Amino acid sequence: MPALKFNLFRLCLSAGILAAGLGIAAGLAQEPGPGEDVFAAPPSEAENKGVNLGPNVNSEFSDFGPVISADGNFLYFTSDRPGGLAGQEFWVSERVNGVWQPAKNLGPPVNTPGDEGPDVFSTAEDALYFTACNRSDGLGGCDLYITRKTKEGWTAPLNLGKPINTASNEVNASIDATGAILVFASDRPGGLGNYDLWISRRAKNPIGAVPLLPEHFRWGTPENPGPAINTPGWEGVGFLLPDGKTLYFSSTGRGGLGKADIFKSIFDGDNWSKPENLGEIINTPRDDIYFSLPGSGELAYFSSDMRGGRGREDIYSISLPFLIPRRLVHVVRGFVRDGKSGGAVAAQITLLDPKTRQDFAYTESDPETGAYQIIVCKSEAELVVKAKRYQTFSEPMALAGQAKMLILKDVELVPLSK
Template sequence: MVQREKIILLILVLIGFSLVLNGQEQTAKNIGPVVNSKYSDFGPFVSADGKSLYFTSDRPGGVGGQDGWVSHKVAGQWGEPVNMGAPFNTQMNEGPDCLTVDEQTMYFTGCDRPDGLGMCDIYVATKEGDKWGEPKNLGKPINTKYGEYNASISADGKTLYFVSNRPGGLGGYDIWYSIKQEDGSWGEPKNIGPTINTPENEIFVFIHWDGVTLYFSSDGHGGFGNADVFQSRLTPSGWSPPINLGPAVNSTEKEFYFTIPASGDLAYFSATQSDTQGQEDIYVVPIPAILKPKGLTLVYGIVANKDTCAEPTIDPVLKTPVYDIKTCKPVEAVIRLSKSATDEEILLGKTAPDGSYKVIIQAGADYNLNAYAKGFSFHSERFVVPAEQAYQEVEKNILLTPLGVGKVIILHNVYFDFDKAVLRPESKAELNNLIRQMNENPGMKIEIQGHTDSKGSDEYNIRLSRARAKAVLDYLVLQGNISPDRLTAVGYGESMPIASNDLDEGRQLNRRVEFRIISLK
């Protein structure tokens, strides 16, 4: 205990020193009367992009006792909160614990419900259009006859953290976690262990979007008040010793329900402090640099039908078509994130009805982002994020091509060794996409087309492009068991450019493999 207190003290000194260097006092501020009321406003959860703030309140205008509310940020200001409505809210007490990155799935605590197993249970609800669908009790083994509260889902949707007073813990309330199984069910919960849990109470948990930074409230680790907010990071050897977030967040009162957007720059939490307008208020505070989570990349955009877009303009430099996504009809699609080298699935989700999607990519990752929809060819984009990349947001709109005879689809992530027709390992995910598509459409026959840029002789480029197309054909036959009768391979050399060959970027686009649909019968 003495050693841990020394570590905490050192960190707090470093925090204070960093604030002095910044030349300003970074203290928690009440989020203000637009969001907070004279009633209880607590349990904030901020969306990954930092533009939506969900919270619990017993203010008038709700459905029952404590209801879920949401405020959206417009032009840098939080708007008037809106009740989340039935069936999410009931005559009982509800609190929106957390949402997935795309804000299409929500986990929350529901108390005293007819289908509850204990006093309070964890539930899940999914968006149906612009409204929340009927909540479902997660059931056993997550919920018990005791109490389960304050769920937090990892960015990949595979680990659920929560608080419970079930037997087998170390104190009154402990933090537990469960891993999602291959069949979609939740595995037997495990206690997160004595580094985090104490003989007292750990009453709230939030796993950041980076998947390794944990924030929680505890009255068993010492600190400034009745319950302080702490941070711990997951390392190869387990969770690091908790760090008190210091006086910028913690006071002599109780601080809990701590949440941070993917950017890691601001934190929202609920507390009772000297300037609280009601019984509990929501506060916001800047996060010191030494306590910020790892940098993340938030990728967002719209998936749409390419054939419905208005006539594209032409990029004056690359000579490539540029589509206005606002003119295209959205497509509801499956979104899949996988490792480029192995095709190991990281995340499987879907777009909202308006075709929008959001995913988080970790720093240091090399991922493929794939979109699939019935009646369309697949589309993939590769993201290679440096390990030291700071937080960034990347807009990537995806245009899907409807399946049809004569349609030509580029295989965006097929790679070869330099000047050779040897497929590189990171081509596996893209070619597996094509194998899946051909298995789903057993009557499909395609012409695999190889293309080069304008460097080299015509004869050389024809030979290289033909060999590369043949390498793709061989992969489909040998690895995907696709009948050779459904495949042909043709090399077109430099004769069919899709961009200017005057620039390196244009030549890179011209060096490609694509396929043309010959038959769908």
Template sequence: MKRIVTILILFLLFAVSVYSQKDHQKADRLYEKAEQSYGRHDFMQAFKQINEVLKEDSAYCNAYLLMGDIYYDMQKPDLAINAYTKAVAIDSALFPPAFYIMANLQFELERYPEAKRNYLTYLSFYPKNQTEIRKAERNIGLCDFRADLMKHPVPFNPVNLGPNINSEGYEYINSVSTDEELMIFTRKGTEQGANESFYRSIKNDSKWGLALPMEPPINSDGNQGALCLSPDGMFLFMTCCSRRDSYGSCDLYVSHRRGNQWSEPENLGDVVNSTAWDSQPCLSADGRTLYFVSTRRGGFGGSDIWRTTLLPDGSWDVPQNLGDVINTSSNEMAPYIHQDGRTLYFSSNGLKGMGGADLFMSRLGVNGNWSVPTNLGYPVNTKDDEINLVINAGGQSAYISSAKEGGFGNTDIYRFDLPQEVRPAPISYVKGKVYDKNDLHPLSADLELIDMQSGKVVVNSFSDAASGGFLLSLPVDKGYALNVACKGYLFYSQNFSIENGRDLNNPLMLDIPMQPVSVGEKVILHNIFFESDKFDLKAESTAELDKLTEFLQNNPLLKVEIGGHTDNVGTDQHNLDLSQNRAAAVFKYLADHGIQKERLIAKGYGKTVPVDTNDTPAGRANNRRTEFKVLSK
């Protein structure tokens, strides 16, 4: 009896096995047909055949893998992940690269914890593909980095600048003037082969006016882009490509403004430009350092950030690479050096970021080294490319070009509040007009701004010949000496301080009347200083004394009187002696620096010639002064 039962059981098992083999063989045949349909890119037929496979065998792992491949090719990542997930749930060891494929899809979808888990699972199978291993290991670190940024988002409130600025095409922010009254940007149309052109907008009543194309010679029939407006508004540095005088595919050019007219762009020459691609210029506030991007030899990667400095003779020095703290083996782009002179913003797809190209900030230390770049954070940076960024002078706001949903076109310009931790030092500015004191006509004059504490020249600029206007950006909480010189005129000097917190909408305004050189005219030397109740010249007087020396050298026929004046504090004789000794100290400095003594007279007036009341501290300070007067010419 037991034997009969055993035979019966064996028979039943054999029957089930035969039936299962036939069932599996049918599923195999259907799967082969699905693969053939997939090979012909007949995805709908392949899906139909896959469903038939799963009806025959719901645990047919390869069917889910093929389904995932089809959804992958159809660019439906969520459905592809679902299919691969079902496949590895049935048999995780059948095709371990499925974990790698899923991880890549989840990585692109910014599902970083899931991506990391699947990368680790893939690596646990000890794969042999070294390229995949390196990518998995790199992306695991990026998963942690990006997940952390997304867990701690920075404040980000981008405001679209509206239809006066943005179009259905592409807008790329280039420059915003120091006073935020002028914006220049690059626009590219949507038509095939469209060139880039420069547009400008002027702010009226806190609103940007309708952007208009810049007139020739700035815009031309060729291809130009990546423009920088100098902080004083007098120069445009721009990129022009494939011009007759180009040294490479794209070169750096400069144009000078006179009134509302710009000069023909001039190539910066073969010291700055190379036979490669040179683009994306940005000028420092002092006008002496030009940052730009180049693919020239000697860099660390595809495109690097370089800088060149202006030499005393007006030529540019050999460019220097910013080094491997800033530049990587990939691409660094779009440098923006803030007017504080030490905070650099740029874009990189080689530094650790949210994906594509991210925006970074680095500060220049007192030792001349750049700090390790700081990612501007999420959601300022996203998985897409963030490249163009411009910061306003005060450092609170930024302008960015972005392809965000809900815009007017492909890429729009937005304004947002810059996160506190990546803001530069605040900058204010001085704005004014230089003109002839007698007939009030505007003058083009040289302006030199000196940090009174360090004695260093921080800005060299000039006023516009057509309007006499000028604008100088400068750090706050410092004292400055301003010297203004114009051929045929006595030079002008002034000093002032910029307080922290000064409203950028209410800058320091200076009208500068220039006195033609004529006998009897006087100039107050505002930037000559003495120790209290002494006649020892302070070190911060040197810049003004050198300017006076230069003025006398340029006007060799002039004979001048150096006059010393005091307030009414102290005895008459003491004040007379003090003023005489102070005038003599200036006399000696000039004589020691090459001015013939026969051209100089030192005279002390004591308190006898006040220019203000002696009843207030401010009035007495104005009366304590040094002047020079033209005696003959």
């Protein structure tokens, strides 16, 4: 692996096949029905071949940590190539007519002369959690941050603060589909190894209260799951499935095929199951890093230093049907308009669980165009749209058996009588 400016940051991005990076934008699954397996049977070893994304994405330098959008058309990743401010930075490539376009530097305020790399999108895919190191507002060497995309561009990154970040290093965030559980790696005191996985749960928003944007979430004190997950070795990356119970993580402390192998454990409400090694189809002796899935589940994206690449590490796509959940998220996209004039409306869009009435996803429409996008990770939901001077719109959504990932839903709001 290449020498990097901040080795602690790179350590948590550089070992084994890391199942993190799947993230909210990464092919979120629904819970399987009774007796239904989430995954297909593993492919043969001959099928486990990655396809290099080519020179528009990869460079002669280090390109790693892909995070793919739910529609599969935008790929965010980290690179230390020239053309940016310095260090490891965010880059993004758009896929147009099936072809990845030349990657562009995301620029400030997200990128700085320090090191930063994408971790996971929020449920509505309008916010991005990421790791950044040595920033002036940091609490430790590396901290977790969030930035939100608006019509003006990405907002100034906000440090997640205490109790998530400490004077130690916090890296590689992963969140469940509802944005209620945050998993990350840290070398803070109280762990078993040099890096452990820690889990924090978000305080529930009171029923009926105005939904909070991701940067205003209130996170609880992180808990260490103990020896059920962590070891005296290194557990540097975890990925939590949308159910909030199934955890994939990378570990050097449990033996295996390479420097770090990927394991799977399931939480039954009280205890984590014994971690299961995913085996040689996934785990290798080389550095195969960060899987990310689009909402369609067609391909996985990962980075590797395998032979034949363009640079130190390249980004690849691969078909892994046994790792890809059969049930995927749905992306709801449309416009919020005035029912009389047809003009754009700035509105608050919320998804509620129809049984508990608890909100599990929130976004806002673009005030200039009325456009919105929100990701549904449940088979049933209630779409609620609110705006000043308009009647509230509410409509149930039954998505069980819905084959299409993309659902187009325009909303016309009725103005209140003056």
